Amino acid sequence: MRHSPMGRILLLEDNPDMLSALIELFELQNHLVVTGQSGRDGLDELSNNQQFDLIISDISMPYMDGLTFLQEVRKNSTWENIPITIMSGHVNDEQTAINAGANAFISKPFRIADLHKLLDRYL
Numbered sequence: 001m002r003h004s005p006m007g008r009i010l011l012l013e014d015n016p017d018m019l020s021a022l023i024e025l026f027e028l029q030n031h032l033v034v035t036g037q038s039g040r041d042g043l044d045e046l047s048n049n050q051q052f053d054l055i056i057s058d059i060s061m062p063y064m065d066g067l068t069f070l071q072e073v074r075k076n077s078t079w080e081n082i083p084i085t086i087m088s089g090h091v092n093d094e095q096t097a098i099n100a101g102a103n104a105f106i107s108k109p110f111r112i113a114d115l116h117k118l119l120d121r122y123l
Helices: 016-028 039-047 066-075 093-099 112-122
Strands: 008-012 032-036 054-058 084-088 104-107
Touching (some): 008 039, 016 032, 016 112, 039 054, 093 104, 104 112
Parallel strands (some): 008 032
């Protein structure tokens, strides 16, 4: 028996291996995952009247990086309250992400337990 999704996650990641691993992890927990490979893709998904409970975005992506995406989302009153987590392989990006309006930061490589805590917190 299939259960309804626990949460709708917008996942932005340009690394195909990382994207696949995260999709698998989130779907195993019965979350609906919509993906993109840049901030532009994320804005397109949001503009298509998609409703999300959580956005997880890499910081370094082509066409529009995660910080620019974050700033665009926070400027829009329809989306401004969606929790956004920024991921980066550079620990020194954490304060920049938080200052730009991120609710949380996950440093790569991350532990699965850190992702579970994130999901428990926002979904």
